[in-house]
Amino acid sequence: SLADNKVSGDLALDDSLLPLGTLTLEAPDIGPLAALAGQTAAGDVQGSIRLSSDGGAPTVAIDLTSGSISRGDLAAKTTAVNALVANYLKAPGIS
Incomplete structure (x- = not known):
């Protein structure tokens, strides 16, 4: 936290060391x-930021x-803001 601002959630690394989980x-x-x-x-x-894997490609919502x-x-x-960034490491696509 910084002042009254807070980031919370749970993240874990998958077998490829990509972060998975949700931050609030x-x-x-x-x-x-x-x-x-x-x-x-x-x-x-x-709001929230959700990190996931879609067919092995890292995705952030x-x-x-x-x-x-x-x-x-x-x-x-x-x-x-409601955005999906697919494959953000190799070929980012935003929708």
Whole structure:
């Protein structure tokens, strides 16, 4: 955790040392997380990141929502990201 922001979940490595499992993100204030990357941002984000294997190819499913998020002059309210990144190590495809 960092400030009130938390990442929790369970991950394990498969026989190919690929991570499998689900992470849950609860970040009511992304400011401290942005500061780790030397950036300034405000807002919240919550959701899950699921790492799996589809026929031996690593896949990550991202489901995140935010009530508001901003960086500089760019701002968004009530946003959702639902993305699937297939085979993210060799030939990433995003849907």
